[in-house]
Amino acid sequence: MDLLTDLEGAALAEIASRSKATSYAIAQAFSHSPSEYWSGSAGAVYPLVKRLAERGLLEPSPATTGMRARIDYRITPQGRSALEDWLLDARRASGMGFDPLRTRLVHLHLVSPEQRRVFIAEVRALSEDFARTPAFEDQPVRARIHDSWLKARATWLAMLDFVAK
Amino acid sequence: MDLLTDLEGAALAEIASRSKATSYAIAQAFSHSPSEYWSGSAGAVYPLVKRLAERGLLEPSPATTGMRARIDYRITPQGRSALEDWLLDARRASGMGFDPLRTRLVHLHLVSPEQRRVFIAEVRALSEDFARTPAFEDQPVRARIHDSWLKARATWLAMLDFVAK
DNA sequence: ACCCACATGTAATGGGTTACATGATTTA
DNA sequence: TAAATCATGTAACCCATTACATGTGGGT
DSSP states (O other), X not given: OOOOOHHHHXXXXXXXXXXXXXXXXXXXXXXXXSSTTOOOOHHHHHHHHHHHHHTTSEEEEEEEETTEEEEEEEEOHHHHHHHHHHHTOHHHHTSOOBOHHHHHHHTGXXXXXXXXXXXXXXXXXXXXXXXXXXXXXXXXXXXXXXXXXXXXXXXXXXHTGGGGO | OOOOOHHHHHHHHHHHHHSSBOHHHHHXXXXXXXXXXXXXXXXXXXXXXXXXXXXXXXXXXXXXETTEEEEEEEEOHHHHHHHHHHHTOHHHHTSOOBOHHHHHHHXXXXXXXXXXXXXXXXXXXXXXXXXXXXXXXXXXXXXHHHHHHHHHHHHHHHHTGGGGO
């Protein structure tokens, strides 16, 4: 009934994409994300998936690989419905979220023009490095979203050069 | 010694901009932000500011308005130094942060083309509304950063129309 | 006097991070 | 077979959110 958090929505989406998955696979998917937001720590993901199962959004099915117990999860009809509500929530999607660069630019007047110039130059260089390190090589749609986002932010930053002065 | 979190950095920056401020003023500044990330809830800000004071980054000075006790905070030299470390951290600034739209676009293949088209159209409309509601009217630099960011994201989304198909 | 917005917190709860523990599989 | 890595969790801590409590001032 409650709306999904973004972490819950993303986890459901990852499971839905794979038709079935273990908590470990979801944690891996998160930690491979180029965004620092998706830490994919076990301490976050295992309890999260368990909660989703308790809410009836995932169906656990015990599995065994070799000797060790594992749990595969599948999305249920209620899970699919909750996922769509989260995914297609245009109002939440339109929010500004958190951008570590934007946050700092807002306060950059607190330091000297020289410090500002150095900072912006460093960010520009790091962003180019970042854009060059391939992400999601196996998933072309994700890769295009990721790359174009970095490009869009670089363009935005160039447009904002006045904050450096 | 520990690096500041983004919340801590932003709070220090707000106080530094005002030369002195109460916890309430900081909470107000956060909650006036157009980003849902900066909730500005009392339960977050009052303890946060208190912690910063205990770490020696802020100096409290008891003040009174009328009958009631209030605490004004000023940034200390150590606070200023920690603030610069946070503000000019180009590596953290270059991170991708969290974007609720980007996160959803990555998973949009899970729904039908028709649902995708509707979603994108709704986001576009809401973003335009959002861009029209004035933010930071009294702070021109912030306003320009905010407006241009929305514009940059709209351009990015237009570029990404292939995800709708 | 009464109401309502402004202001200043605190308590309980939820959940993410860090660190740890341990079992299973692969590789040298 | 020893070491390293993969895989599956749990526990303690930290901190943001939600909800509450209470005080203060301005308007009617």
